[in-house]
Amino acid sequence: MRRKKAELWENQTCMLHHNNAPAHASLLIRSYLAKHQTSVVSHPPNSPDIAPADFFLFPKLKTTLKGRRFQTIEASQENVIRELRDITESVFQVAFQQWKKLWERCIASRGDYFEGDSA
DSSP: OTTTSHHHHHHTOOEEEOOOOHHHHSHHHHHHHHHTTOEEEOOOTTOGGGSHIIIIIHHHHHHHHTTOOOSSHHHHHHHHHHHHHHSOHHHHHHHHHHHHHHHHHHHHTTTOOOOSSOO
């Protein structure tokens, strides 16, 4: 964030959403975010697939890289980075709209589990 969206970082107008993975909830991470006054959007415990990486990014990467073999970790990393860079801004905007829709459904269900497209 600091490099890509410096103005948001400096103005402290960005919000971070991540799932409740132990690495994200560690004291070290929480302290860093508090120190830099980063707003964190809480992740509801009954909605593991509401994180954009889970419903958008990882499936997209799996689809484009499926069946390909890489000889080294570096080759794998290069291909993942290339695929990430090929995702257009408009595709990310659609994913963001999906994320907002999921959050609205989560709020409407008061954090209870929901599945599928019907509310």
